Amino acid sequence: MIEMQEVGFGYHGGSDLLSNMTLSLQPGMFHFLTGPSGAGKTTLLRLCYADLLPRSGQMGVFGQDLRGLGRDDIAMLRRRVGVVHQDPQFLDHLPVAENVAMPLTVSGQAVDMEALRDLLGWVQLSQQARALPPSLSGGERQRAALARAVILSPDLVLADEPTGNLDWDMSMRLMQLLIELNKSGKTVLVATHDLNLIRATKAQVAARVLRIAGGTLHLAGADL
Numbered sequence: 437m438i439e440m441q442e443v444g445f446g447y448h449g450g451s452d453l454l455s456n457m458t459l460s461l462q463p464g465m466f467h468f469l470t471g472p473s474g475a476g477k478t479t480l481l482r483l484c485y486a487d488l489l490p491r492s493g494q495m496g497v498f499g500q501d502l503r504g505l506g507r508d509d510i511a512m513l514r515r516r517v518g519v520v521h522q523d524p525q526f527l528d529h530l531p532v533a534e535n536v537a538m539p540l541t542v543s544g545q546a547v548d549m550e551a552l553r554d555l556l557g558w559v560q561l562s563q564q565a566r567a568l569p570p571s572l573s574g575g576e577r578q579r580a581a582l583a584r585a586v587i588l589s590p591d592l593v594l595a596d597e598p599t600g601n602l603d604w605d606m607s608m609r610l611m612q613l614l615i616e617l618n619k620s621g622k623t624v625l626v627a628t629h630d631l632n633l634i635r636a637t638k639a640q641v642a643a644r645v646l647r648i649a650g651g652t653l654h655l656a657g658a659d660l
């Protein structure tokens with residue numbers, strides 16, 4: 437699904453922030469990515485959806501070598517990845533339902549209203565469908581971002597500190613949705629520095645924990 441072989445990356449002309457990263461995201465698995473603030477978790481997620489390209493090494497996404505892919509190929513590939521950003525942005529003048537449906541609208545696809553209603557129900561935002569994003573709570577924003585991330589039925593879901601500003605109950609509610617997605621066959625990668633969240637999730641689903649530190653990736657020990 438995502439294969440990295442000795443990948444190196446640095447921003448602009450700077451030295452490598454990440455180096456020698458070898459990673460294989462297993463299809464259908466739940467993965468955590470952890471590590472201290474500034475270690476490069478967001479950067480690694482951006483590499484996974486080809487928002488950034490490696491400086492060195494080899495990287496394959498859905499079996500395609502990123503080198504040599506054109507703009508259109510990358511756009512196609514990104515449609516197979518749903519991303520929940522750390523601080524999700526919405527078009528504040530449009531209702532939640534239209535924001536959630538935006539990936540369909542911008543790619544010129546018809547919106548199946550029944551499927552959209554079901555999706556909003558799944559993230560428990562049926563009551564907020566006509567609300568404007570600024571009126572949402574932090575947890576509601578994250579759930580709207582998750583619904584938007586999965587509306588194109590991606591194979592891979594990436595979530596960057598999705599519970600960063602949420603209390604414990606709301607965090608677990610969001611994790612429950614990610615667990616359900618994983619149980620429905622999607623590959624999930626969640627970046628978080630919250631070890632309690634990782635432990636609570638691992639009680640419910642088999643998850644691999646990747647740790648990023650010192651500029652490279654390690655498989656974390658079983659003690660988590």
Ligand SMILES: Nc1ncnc2c1ncn2[C@@H]1O[C@H](COP(=O)(O)OP(=O)(O)OP(=O)(O)O)[C@@H](O)[C@H]1O
Nearest residue numbers: 447448453471472473474475476477478479480629
């Ligand atoms: N666009 C950018 N240009 C230059 N440097 C950047 C850019 N984005 C991030 N960095 C730097 O790269 C390093 C890693 O950042 P990144 O956001 O990937 O870390 P992180 O592990 O996700 O951190 P956090 O847990 O605080 O979100 C940091 O030193 C950051 O300042």
